[in-house]
Amino acid sequence: MPCDDDCKALLAQLGAYLDGEAAAAVVLHMEAHVHACRPCRCLVQSCRQTILVYRRQLPPELPAALHRKVMDRLARPNPNA
Numbered sequence: 001m002p003c004d005d006d007c008k009a010l011l012a013q014l015g016a017y018l019d020g021e022a023a024a025a026v027v028l029h030m031e032a033h034v035h036a037c038r039p040c041r042c043l044v045q046s047c048r049q050t051i052l053v054y055r056r057q058l059p060p061e062l063p064a065a066l067h068r069k070v071m072d073r074l075a076r077p078n079p080n081a
Contacts, residue, residue, distance in 0.1 A: 006029075006033045006037065006040075007033075007037065007039070007040055009029075009030075009033075010030055010033055010034070010037075010040050010043075010044075013026055013030060014043075014044070014047065017030050017044075018044070018047055018048065018051065
């Protein structure tokens with residue numbers, strides 16, 4: 001199926017839609033489009049699954065030396081302020 005204007009609009013708003021930051025009217029339009037457009041529905045489902053996988057991951061630990069270096073730098077006054 002070729003990409004039409006509704007597909008392009010979905011792609012342009014996808015981040016806000018998935019983050020729950022899209023306006024209500026945009027959400028309604030996108031949900032109607034996703035219901036009718038299989039490629040966009042697959043894309044949205046795939047993105048949601050990817051987000052869930054990343055949210056379940058524990059943040060990596062910084063090596064102790066790098067952690068100290070970052071913390072030391074943050075403790076110094078900013079000369080540009």
